[in-house]
Amino acid sequence: MTRIAAGTLTGPQHRLWCEVFDHLRAFHASLATSAERAKRRDFVTVQDPRGYDTTEIAWLVHERSAMHTEINRLRATRGLGPADAAEVADAESRAAGHYDYAHKFALYCADLVTHDDPRLAPTH
Numbered sequence: 720m721t722r723i724a725a726g727t728l729t730g731p732q733h734r735l736w737c738e739v740f741d742h743l744r745a746f747h748a749s750l751a752t753s754a755e756r757a758k759r760r761d762f763v764t765v766q767d768p769r770g771y772d773t774t775e776i777a778w779l780v781h782e783r784s785a786m787h788t789e790i791n792r793l794r795a796t797r798g799l800g801p802a803d804a805a806e807v808a809d810a811e812s813r814a815a816g817h818y819d820y821a822h823k824f825a826l827y828c829a830d831l832v833t834h835d836d837p838r839l840a841p842t843h
Contacts, residue, residue: 732839739793740829746789747825750782768805783811786828793832802831 728736759777767773787807794802810827814820833839 727841728839735836735838736829736833739832740825742793743786743789743828743832744822744825747782747786747821747828750785751778751821768808779811783807786811786824790828790831797832797836797838799832799835806831 756778759781761777762774763777763780764772764774765780784804787802787804790807791801794800807828810831811824813827814823817823
């Protein structure tokens with residue numbers, strides 16, 4: 720469950736979280752254009768988080784890697800340590816198959832950017 724779904728943010732915290740989400744949604748949209756995906760139609764072998772080789776389409780590997788880099792850039796601007804590539808792979812996997820894949824992927828990635836940001840800590 721995302722922090723937004725859990726309803727644990729105050730108004731100002733929600734605005735901060737939405738800024739991250741909106742940025743990541745636009746960033747992913749720029750990656751996911753049909754022209755960009757058409758350049759990466761081949762299949763590549765990559766290691767999954769458990770260390771096993773798996774075959775994936777190149778555009779997915781590229782988008783996941785770019786989102787990982789952007790998540791860590793945003794975390795660094797907040798003074799936070801990097802997110803693990805496996806966390807980004809999990810976010811993408813949870814979004815896969817949904818009709819609103821791009822929305823969900825950005826949503827889960829926004830939580831990766833903000834989940835330990837002290838400015839967004841619960842206020843209860």
